[in-house]
Amino acid sequence: xxxxxxxxxxxxxxxxxxKRSFANLAMWGITFALLALSWEGADMRPLSLIENAENMxxxxxxxxxxxxxxxxMYVNEIWITIQIAIWxxxxxxxxxxxxxxxxxxxxxxxxxxxxxxRLMDAFRAINEMVFAMLFVVAVGLGPFAGVLALWxxxxxxLAKLFSEAVESIDPRPVEGIRATGATALQEVIYGVIPQxxxxxxxxxxxxxxxxxxxxxxxxxxxxxxxxxxxxxNVRGFYYxxxxxxxxxxxxxxxLLDLLSQRLRKMVT
Amino acid sequence: xxxxxxxxxxxxxxxxxxxxxxxxxIEPGEMVALIGASGSGKSTLIRHIGGLIHSDKNDSxxxxxxxxxxxxxxxxxxxxxxxxxxxxxxxxxxxxxxxSVLTNxxxxxxxxxxxxxxxLGLFTHAEKKRAMDxxxxxxxxxxxxxxxxxxxxxQQQRAAIARTITQGAKVILxxxxxxxxxPSSSRKVMDTLERVNLEDKVTVLVSLHQVDYAMQYCPRTxxxxxxxxxxxxxxxxxxxxFLKQLYGDHSLELYGNNKQEKPAxxxxxxxxxxxxxx
Numbered sequence: 001x002x003x004x005x006x007x008x009x010x011x012x013x014x015x016x017x018x019k020r021s022f023a024n025l026a027m028w029g030i031t032f033a034l035l036a037l038s039w040e041g042a043d044m045r046p047l048s049l050i051e052n053a054e055n056m057x058x059x060x061x062x063x064x065x066x067x068x069x070x071x072x073m074y075v076n077e078i079w080i081t082i083q084i085a086i087w088x089x090x091x092x093x094x095x096x097x098x099x100x101x102x103x104x105x106x107x108x109x110x111x112x113x114x115x116x117x118r119l120m121d122a123f124r125a126i127n128e129m130v131f132a133m134l135f136v137v138a139v140g141l142g143p144f145a146g147v148l149a150l151w152x153x154x155x156x157x158l159a160k161l162f163s164e165a166v167e168s169i170d171p172r173p174v175e176g177i178r179a180t181g182a183t184a185l186q187e188v189i190y191g192v193i194p195q196x197x198x199x200x201x202x203x204x205x206x207x208x209x210x211x212x213x214x215x216x217x218x219x220x221x222x223x224x225x226x227x228x229x230x231x232x233n234v235r236g237f238y239y240x241x242x243x244x245x246x247x248x249x250x251x252x253x254x255l256l257d258l259l260s261q262r263l264r265k266m267v268t
Numbered sequence: 269x270x271x272x273x274x275x276x277x278x279x280x281x282x283x284x285x286x287x288x289x290x291x292x293x294i295e296p297g298e299m300v301a302l303i304g305a306s307g308s309g310k311s312t313l314i315r316h317i318g319g320l321i322h323s324d325k326n327d328s329x330x331x332x333x334x335x336x337x338x339x340x341x342x343x344x345x346x347x348x349x350x351x352x353x354x355x356x357x358x359x360x361x362x363x364x365x366x367x368s369v370l371t372n373x374x375x376x377x378x379x380x381x382x383x384x385x386x387x388l389g390l391f392t393h394a395e396k397k398r399a400m401d402x403x404x405x406x407x408x409x410x411x412x413x414x415x416x417x418x419x420x421x422x423q424q425q426r427a428a429i430a431r432t433i434t435q436g437a438k439v440i441l442x443x444x445x446x447x448x449x450x451p452s453s454s455r456k457v458m459d460t461l462e463r464v465n466l467e468d469k470v471t472v473l474v475s476l477h478q479v480d481y482a483m484q485y486c487p488r489t490x491x492x493x494x495x496x497x498x499x500x501x502x503x504x505x506x507x508x509x510f511l512k513q514l515y516g517d518h519s520l521e522l523y524g525n526n527k528q529e530k531p532a533x534x535x536x537x538x539x540x541x542x543x544x545x546x
Binding site: 172173175176177178179180181182183185186189190191194195197 | 318320348349350351352353354355356358360361362363364365366367371375376377378379380383386387389428431435
């Protein structure tokens with residue numbers, strides 16, 4: 001009886017339709033159409049890589065062996081670059097906390113979070129290189145212009161990340177705090193921040209990593225750090241020196257990435 | 269002066285009636301049970317009394333300890349001060365997980381001390397001592413420095429009651445405090461509430477699932493169905509037959525053993541946002 005019922009039921013099983021859906025095909029079509037459309041605009045000339053192979057190999061050979069004779073100066077400039085990133089990130093965290101809270105829709109009314117979010121969009125939309133050029137004009141050449149550039153751009157990014165963390169909190173502990181007669185600020189300090197702090201720290205460290213990378217090119221527009229040295233070497237066709245600087249940048253950025261990854265694992 | 273007085277309270281969620289013309293009055297020192305099936309409006313009523321949610325804009329008034337908590341759908345002007353005199357205990361405890369038990373209990377002072385001191389977390393030694401005393405009363409002073417997330421459900425709920433003690437609350441509103449607890453923790457939590465009621469003369473309004481707990485701990489019971497009060501009187505007159513008459517087929521759910529309830533409903537992100545903006 002039971003085996004009969006079993007065979008009966010297996011016969012009723014239907015293999016579902018596994019053909020690609022129309023939407024799936026359309027997605028691929030759109031992807032390829034977009035790539036084809038952008039070919040000319042992006043001036044895609046893959047053949048020139050082969051045609052100019054000889055020039056290329058000569059160019060690349062100019063980088064070897066790297067010339068480390070001035071390594072003390074390079075290391076010093078990289079240290080300045082890291083210090084620019086430290087201050088740029090620290091200032092942006094200080095400003096991203098209030099801006100992040102003011103752009104969270106579960107904490108403030110729309111007429112507060114909408115304008116604050118648009119302001120943060122503007123901070124993010126403009127690259128730190130552009131801000132660096134502006135600040136070089138405003139405060140003069142040097143690392144301080146770089147710090148200010150990182151500060152504005154990173155504030156925009158961190159405020160968005162911070163507010164996304166705030167919007168995903170559990171509202172119940174906040175209500176528990178509110179029920180004791182706490183002020184709105186106290187609700188945020190005791191109900192919200194303890195919940196988001198690990199994420200906030202993790203985001204801040206991640207932005208510090210990115211800022212060290214960004215700071216290595218700020219010097220190109222005169223905003224201090226190793227970028228200035230790099231740019232001068234490239235412009236003067238000193239490729240062996242350029243190679244040395246690039247190697248030192250790779251080493252220091254990788255080390256900082258590793259360190260910050262460790263720290264981020266510890267907090268979350 | 270009544271401890272809690274509700275008059276003409278109505279609440280509509282997305283065109284669905286959640287509370288209909290609620291009238292009730294609770295005297296100081298009473299311990300009252302609020303029973304009803306899931307979705308009958310118990311939590312919604314308690315959240316209104318605690319000033320955590322607005323009523324509809326019709327003619328209504330909720331007074332706690334003689335002060336207006338909300339009127340005609342608007343929170344009273346000194347709602348923060350009244351909230352500080354009302355302790356709320358929630359089904360999901362609503363402690364801040366990453367803070368220590370002691371810090372959570374110290375939160376009870378936020379409504380009483382100058383706000384700059386509360387904001388900076390500068391609690392005096394005497395305040396910490398009283399918070400420890402409160403933890404001792406509920407039997408978990410040994411766990412004071414642990415993160416509250418490391419405690420069991422019953423211990424967390426007792427920490428939440430300790431928070432209402434440091435708050436110096438004269439009224440405790442407990443919203444399904446034992447719905448997510450096992451029977452022995454439930455008993456400890458109800459015993460704690462009963463002690464606070466008897467020893468400190470604190471008025472307690474506790475919403476419950478099981479009628480047997482209501483009958484054992486509370487002399488008076490208010491029963492709700494579909495957003496209306498359908499019974500308000502002596503708990504002893506709640507016989508099984510009477511419950512069946514009141515709730516029809518739902519009565520089995522009310523009589524013990526059915527612990528499978530979703531966390532308190534009626535709670536949406538939108539409400540939280542609306543409240544936060546107050």
